[in-house]
Amino acid sequence: MKFNTMSLSAPILKALEDKKYENATPIQSKAIPAALEHKDILGIAQTGTGKTAAFALPIIEQLHLQEKLGNHKKQIKALILTPTRELAIQIEDNFKDFSKHTKLNNTVIFGGVNQNSQIKTLNRGVDILIATPGRLIDLMNQGFISLKHIEYFVLDEADRMLDMGFVHEVKKLVKIIPQKRQSLFFSATMPKNILELSNTILKNPVKIEVNPVSSTAETIQQFVYMTNKSSKKDLLHYILEDASIEQALLFSKTKHGADKIVKNLKKNNITAAAIHGDKAQNQRQKALINFKSGNIRVLVATDIAARGIDIDQLKYVINYDIPNISETYVHRIGRSGRAGKNGIAISLCEPEENAFLKGIEKLIKKKIPVITNTPFPQTDKPMTAAEKKEFEKEKQRRKQEFFAKRKANKNNNRRR
């Protein structure tokens, strides 16, 4: 569906043209017309489907019309609640882009940074507020924010919100905002507790489901390297020897692990930076900017930090570990191959993770092709003594070949 066939005003269509968006993604095609009819929406969609525009465009359109009809009051009329600061920043960027030819303004608030500049912007008056729950409640308690005039409410990434322990904050906010409003509720998954929460927020919602979490995009090729825990570090370097992997987003289970991976990559002259909850806001932003501008090759992220990362051209996702929750795998690899582009997802699986891999294959209903022909294969498979001897010999040969090549590369680099 083309945007110019939807009931969107000229300034909004112009903004879409500036962004070179022509065709709506499936969630946009379904959600925008329904939301423009002022219906509540229950959207089951993961990041990468274009859900931000799906809720941002109808809100901007409706507020723009109000503004044209004479409502110039600068008070918060739309609230977008999202779990992480990266997501909040990304959503604000989208609102800014889409509303740039209108008179609407918006701002973003999140914790972990000084509140003064946020308060200053709020005091100047905003139409649309994008917020993480903690800072929002904090500033409300201090009297800097009133939600009395909310007409549009978006709860984004509801499942992640509950995962992060924000359930009380969300419930509290839902009680405070006016009953008479339009609500748009988005979640990548819809377990019972999320559905129950949505029932307390939405009235007769239109249910829209795209790319259910169990389906991995057809445009993403997936591979798995079976290996051992102690070999992952070397296997990663082996994989990154392939220069066609210009850049990759690498997932690490833990923050500590992420830092260790970065250290090891740097030791091997591979530019890398980590992005996770223990990093200061400016460090995370810097890492992201450096990655987007191509200054670093590997961005190492934990699952929560990665949720807000929006990189248009990302082709490679590497799972340094296999997540024990199968849906997490689907979210991770969904970071590549966005908006229909091709992506490649590479996973490194150690014996303790074999069961997780099986769980993922069950969820996505397909077998992930295994790459075995490496110097660092998984070794605890049952084998006859002769097979084992042959296997160890071959493994040693490949290892020696790889380390010799790496040494030669290093020497070459030093000479240059």
Ligand code: AMP
């Ligand atoms: P989202 O799921 O909102 O995070 O969007 C995923 C990615 O798709 C972002 O990089 C958007 O800029 C991009 N995108 C969203 N909608 C469209 C569209 N209609 N045409 C082209 N790109 C889009």
